[in-house]
Amino acid sequence: MSASIFTVKKDVVEMCRRIYNHGYVAANDGNVSARVDDGHIIMTPTGVSKGFLKTQDLVVVDIDGNKVAGTTRPSSESKMHLAIYKAREDVNAVVHAHPATATGFAVAGIPLTQCVLPEVIIAIGSIPIAEYATPGTQDLADVVVRYLNQYDAILMENHGAITVGSDVTSALFKMETMEHFAKIMLVAHQLGNIHGLPPRDVETLLDLRKKFGIRSTAPACTIEGTCEAPPPKEKPEPSSPVQSNLIEEVTRQVMEKLKG
Numbered sequence: 001m002s003a004s005i006f007t008v009k010k011d012v013v014e015m016c017r018r019i020y021n022h023g024y025v026a027a028n029d030g031n032v033s034a035r036v037d038d039g040h041i042i043m044t045p046t047g048v049s050k051g052f053l054k055t056q057d058l059v060v061v062d063i064d065g066n067k068v069a070g071t072t073r074p075s076s077e078s079k080m081h082l083a084i085y086k087a088r089e090d091v092n093a094v095v096h097a098h099p100a101t102a103t104g105f106a107v108a109g110i111p112l113t114q115c116v117l118p119e120v121i122i123a124i125g126s127i128p129i130a131e132y133a134t135p136g137t138q139d140l141a142d143v144v145v146r147y148l149n150q151y152d153a154i155l156m157e158n159h160g161a162i163t164v165g166s167d168v169t170s171a172l173f174k175m176e177t178m179e180h181f182a183k184i185m186l187v188a189h190q191l192g193n194i195h196g197l198p199p200r201d202v203e204t205l206l207d208l209r210k211k212f213g214i215r216s217t218a219p220a221c222t223i224e225g226t227c228e229a230p231p232p233k234e235k236p237e238p239s240s241p242v243q244s245n246l247i248e249e250v251t252r253q254v255m256e257k258l259k260g
Contacts, residue, residue, distance in 0.1 A: 016032050019175070022099070022176070024179065035085055041082065043059050081096075088148060095163050097161060101179055124151075130144055132159065144156070148162075
C-alpha cells in the first residue's frame with residue numbers, strides 16, 4: 001500500500017460508516033481493519049458503534065496483536081483479523097459484518113455458491129459457509145483462515161460474513177456484492193426457480209477473472225448441478241375424452257355465433 005496511515009484511517013472510518021448506514025451492522029457489531037506499509041494493522045476498537053467512529057478511536061497493532069498506538073482496545077475479533085493477514089500476504093483489508101440477508105442464508109445453512117450472476121462470479125466467485133466457532137476465539141480464526149485461503153468472501157455459520165481485499169474499499173465492495181447477491185437469490189427462491197448459467201458461460205467468466213488480474217479462488221460452482229440449466233418443464237397431461245368433447249362443443253358454438 002502506498003497511502004499514508006492517516007489516509008488509511010480515514011478510509012476505515014468511512015467504510016465503517018457505510019456498513020452502518022447500509023444496515024450491515026447494528027449497535028456495536030462488526031469490525032474492520034487495514035494493513036499499512038510498515039506492516040502494522042489499523043483496527044476498529046471494541047464496544048464502539050461503526051456509524052460514529054472517529055480516526056482517533058482507531059487502534060494500531062503489530063502483526064502479533066501488540067498495541068502500537070491508540071487509547072482504546074482493539075476489536076474482540078482481532079485474532080481472526082491477524083490470522084488472515086498472516087495467511088494472505090495479498091490481503092490489506094478485512095471487513096466483518098452481519099448483513100441481514102446474507103446472514104440469513106448462513107443461518108439457514110444455504111451457501112451462495114450457485115453460478116447465477118456474472119458480476120458475482122467475476123468479482124467474488126463462490127461464497128461458502130464456514131462452520132460455527134465461538135466469536136473472538138482462536139478456533140474461529142483457524143476456521144476462517146482455512147476458507148479464506150481459497151475464497152475472498154465467506155458466510156459464517158450462525159454469525160455473519162467476512163470479506164477481504166487489497167484495500168478497505170475493495171473489501172467493502174465485496175461485502176456489498178455478497179449482500180446484493182443474497183437478496184436476489186432470496187427473491188429467486190421465493191419465486192420458485194433459480195436459472196443457473198451453463199458451464200460454458202461460467203468458464204468464459206472465469207477466463208475474464210484471469211484477464212482482469214483477479215486472484216484465482218476455488219471453483220465458482222461448488223455444488224453439483226448449480227451451473228446447469230433447469231430441466232425442461234413437464235408437458236401437461238392430455239385432456240380426458242370428456243374434457244376434449246366439452247372443449248370441442250364450446251369451440252363449435254363460439255365459431256357459429258361468430259359466423260352469424
